[in-house]
Amino acid sequence: MxxxxxxxxxxxxxxxxxxxxxxxxxxxxxxxxxxxxxxxxxxxxxxxxxxxxxxxxxxxxxxxxxxxxxxxxxxxxxxxxxxxxxxxxxxxxxxxxxxxxxxxxxxxxxxxxxxxxxxxxxxxxxxxxxxxxxxxxxxxxxxxxxxxxxxxxxxxxxxxxxxxxxxxxxxxxxxxxxxxxxxxxxxxxxxxxxxxxxxPGRTFPVTSKFSCAIGPKDTESSVYVKEVVKVALDVHTSEMAGDILVFLTGQSEIEKACDMLYEKAESIDYRYDVQDRKVEGLLILPLYGSMPTDQQKQIFQPPPPGIRKCVVATNIAATSLTINGIKYIVDSGFVKQLNHNSRVGMDILEVVPISKSEALQRAGRAGRTSAGKCFRIYSQEFWEKCMPKYTVPEIQRTSLTTVILTLKCLGVHDVIRFPYLDRPEERFIIEALKQLYQCDAIDRRGKVTRLGELMVQFPLPPGLTRALLQAASLGCEDLLLPVAAMLSVENIFIRPGHPEKQKEADKKHRQLGVQAGSCNDFTMLLSVFEKCKASDAPSAWCKDNYIHWRALKSAFSVETQLREILLRQQNRRDFPMEKFDGNKSELFRRCLCTGYFTNVARRSVGKVFCTMDGHGSMVHIHPSSTLFDQEAQLDWVIFHDLLVTSRIYIRTVCPIRYDWVKDLLPKLHEVDVYELSSVAREEVTDEEVAKWVTKEAAKRQTEGSAEDVFKKLEKRNDESSVSDARARYLQRKQERQQGKAS
DNA sequence: GAGCACTGC
The missing domain is CATH 3.40.50.300 (P-loop containing nucleotide triphosphate hydrolases)
Structure with a gap:
């Protein structure tokens, strides 16, 4: 008291x-x-x-x-x-x-x-x-x-x-x-x-102005970077005192914009002091999430007398951080957003126009302490034609596996008619059910399994949890716990912008792989985790090896948390246990297969792999992988995630033997959409399940050989979304190159 | 031969 x-x-x-x-x-x-x-x-x-x-x-x-x-x-x-x-x-x-x-x-x-x-x-x-x-x-x-x-x-x-x-x-x-x-x-x-x-609120009025620089067709980043720089400088030279906040899309755009601002601000007729990027009159500060925290700190300090602060930030400054003294906003009108595409089963990170409500939110950041002004670099036409009224809520654009499992565990059987404020599309829900079924979290009736009840307690994606629980049931959780933790934090491998340092970092990372004797990216993660943990000076070790110390520290906390959850479960008498005879490396990879067999790919020609999830996407191993350039020696692989940029890349890869997934693969196509959509709505009777199983047995007989199954799994992806996304990316890239040339 | 916005358990 x-x-x-x-x-x-x-x-x-x-x-x-x-x-x-x-x-x-x-x-x-x-x-x-x-x-x-x-x-x-x-x-x-x-x-x-x-x-x-x-x-x-x-x-x-x-x-x-x-x-x-x-x-x-x-x-x-x-x-x-x-x-x-x-x-x-x-x-x-x-x-x-x-x-x-x-x-x-x-x-x-x-x-x-x-x-x-x-x-x-x-x-x-x-x-x-x-x-x-x-x-x-x-x-x-x-x-x-x-x-x-x-x-x-x-x-x-x-x-x-x-x-x-x-x-x-x-x-x-x-x-x-x-x-x-x-x-x-x-x-x-x-x-x-x-x-x-x-x-009523207690904010000050903010006046917003449109400009005609960005129209509905201008999505090329170099255009809006140039434009925000121009507008920010206009504000600096013609507006009263008060700090500027510029909204951009990501780290590289922010760094480009800061460089340009710095260069141009120098040529303004001020006395200036080049030291520490401080230009008399304008102090330019980048701000994005993955920035070191000590660098972020100075952003919140008021600028020296007579100097105007200009913060160039991502959306992090829209809600997460509040900077005092901001009087002017320069809004690029774009944001980088992760969208889940259920048709191809991929998450795609893309630059999209912000919504009108988001634009108002950005403008509002100028009215915290006094009246402010917002300069939008896009036209009124862009506002009307390209910007939706509200941002699509997260629930409608992310993978729903965890959400659906949570609802099921809370006794919500009908996950379609659950009272969503905004209902996700049915195919998102169906896809989530399918994945949950595939990793044994729910049964064919849509009922949560014993395993599913254990899985829901982990703050991890279901596939990874499945692998972890498999490892635990075989007594080798010490191999999977660090890996699960490392996959839950931001990228731990640092790759600097400078070409020289980049080479050095790559070399160090390759060395780490060799030292680990690691034959795949998962064991690489395990090895980095263990090496750092065993080190006397972990932060120095990280610096020396181009590893993100902050990320690794949080991986340590996550590992502890996961271990605690697991220990609680293992103390229960009904925790599943199995036996395994074989070597450790095989054991480790087979555990991974239990959770990741949905992410299995088979090499088709050259360096190209084909996924087996029914979309049949043609994918490449990401150059950051320890297996990059060894494709010729590989046949079957599993991977943690997929990245769509100039190509479709698979990241965090592990070679496996076909034998290990042979019995799991039929699971990829045994339930159909019709079945799942009725499971999603109503309680399913025993007779219905029996009928499905019979139908399936018949189906398998007509399919016959394993090759037939592959053909089915390798079904060419007829959806256009990924190719569209790729085409857009390539077009942007080409435009950039042309821009450089001219 | 490399393009990661932002959250959260």
Whole structure:
């Protein structure tokens, strides 16, 4: 309990009384008392995130349970909790706490708990009615993060069925959904027409201007990089004091833009100081996620007197980071987005126009401290013709395997008619079911298997979890745990931009492969993990070998977490165990096959491999692989992932023997779409399953030989999406080369 | 012969 007396709080309370939300305090408290669901909307600066939980706490709405507030990002959960604990004069972790992955700062006393949406989803898996909570607040719902979307559906479903709501709970759960002013009517309708509370924000006006530089046809990066540079310099030379924030798409564009800005800013008639890229008048700072954190720090410091700061950033500056003093925005109108293509079973990272709501979000970053201006480098026509109203929510553009398994584990059988705020396309759901069936997480009826229940507890993609559990059941989890951890973190191999250093890095990486005696990319990961862990000076070791120390450190934490989950499961008496006789290398690779046989490819001609997942894509081994240039000696391989750029590349590759996957391959085509789509909707009877199995046996007889099966699996990909994506990429590349030549 | 935006468990 806090030692402070009540009058100590007076000053702070007065400050929070100035927030726009304060005059609605009583009404909000009452509204939560009167309704199961409530939508609260208010722009940044309204105080809803910090104040509402305190109001509910003061109103005694926590009763016997906690007030949980979810955030899509870890930093937000932590910083808001720190702030609120100060306002409530308690030490962090007592009445006010937070929980994010690897960091649980709560105690028995915690009643106001900030957490990431992923953490609450984990809690629901362990306790579906959230018996510890009296109120759940989903914050930033407009961002439409995958986890928040799932939570929305689950909370709606649990509470709208009185049967489920009462089970295990004495009092019904209260749900508050907080969102920026966009789409709140939709949310209210979704939640059964619940009231919407609007709180005025406390931001300053931002005026936006279009330009005619970028029209509907200009998607070439060199065009918009050049244009943002030009506009940023115009702002610098003609606008009043205030910092500039430029939105671009990625690291390389940002670096190009910074170089150009630096060069051109020098020629402006200022006295300048070349040292440390500081030009008198303009301080140019790149900002992107994979940047070293110490470099990021200076971005938040105010510039020296008389100098204007210009931050050139990715979308990271749109929501994740707030930079004070920004008065001008230069918006490129593009973003790099990962889209899942279920027809070809691939994720494709592409540059696409942002949505109108995203453009408004970007512009809003200029109005935090004073009135601002936003300069859009695209035309009004581009705005109208190319930019969708809203960004397609994550749930409609990502692979759904984990989501579907989670829902199934929570007893949601009909995963098509689950109340999604925006329903994913049916083929996405079908594809997820197929993958879950293939890695034994669900059976043919769509019911979660014992294995599936173990799998859902791991923060890993199902195939990898399957391989890990296979290894554990054969007593060799020590081989797979580090690999799973290494595959869950950002790329650990550093490849510098300078050609000289690049050569050196490549050499070091090759050496690591040889030392590891590793015959594949998975053992390479294992070896790097172990070598670094055993080193006396791990960070120096990483530097010397061009390995990302930050990434490796997080791999260590992930490995520990995975090991803990596994240990808990192994302590259960029913943990599956099998026997294996054979050498370690074979054991390791066979475990991988259990999870990755869906990612199997067979060499066809030269260096080209053909995938066996039914799409029959022609793929190449990525040059970063230890197996690159050894293709001729390979026949069958499995791979962790696939990358679409100038070619379709497979990355993290491992040679296997056909024998090891022979019995698994039929699984790739034994269930059909018709079957899965009925599984997705309704409970399937025993007779139906029996019918399918008979049909299949007949099918297999007519197919006959293994060669026939391959032919079927190698079915040429008739969908145009990948070739389209490739064509676009190649066109861009060609245009760039022409640009260089001229 | 190499093109990784951003989150999260």
């Amino acid at each position: 806090s030692k402070r007396t009540k009058w100590d709080t007076k000053g702070d309370l007065d400050e929070s009384k100035n927030l726009p939300i304060y005059q609605h305090k009583a009404t909000l408290q009452q509204a939560v008392k009167d309704n199961s669901f409530l939508v609260v909307t208010g722009e940044t600066g309204s105080g809803k995130t910090t104040q509402l939980p305190q109001y509910l706490h003061q109103a005694g709405l926590w009763g016997n349970g906690k007030i949980g507030i979810t955030q899509p990002r870890r930093v937000a959960a932590i910083t808001v909790a720190q702030r609120v604990s100060q306002e409530m004069h308690c030490s962090l972790g007592r009445e006010v706490g937070y929980q994010v992955r690897f960091d649980d700062c709560t105690t028995q006393d915690t009643v106001v708990k900030y957490m990431t949406d992923g953490c609450l989803l984990r809690e629901i898996l362990a306790d579906p009615v959230l018996s510890q909570y009296s109120v759940v607040i989903l914050d930033e719902a407009h961002e439409r993060s995958l986890n928040t979307d799932i939570l929305l559906g689950l909370l709606k479903q649990t509470l709208s069925s009185p049967d489920k709501a009462s089970k295990g709970r004495s009092v019904p759960l209260k749900v508050v959904v907080m969102s920026a002013t966009l789409e709140t009517d939709k949310l209210s309708v979704f939640l059964g027409g619940c009231p919407v509370f609007t709180i």
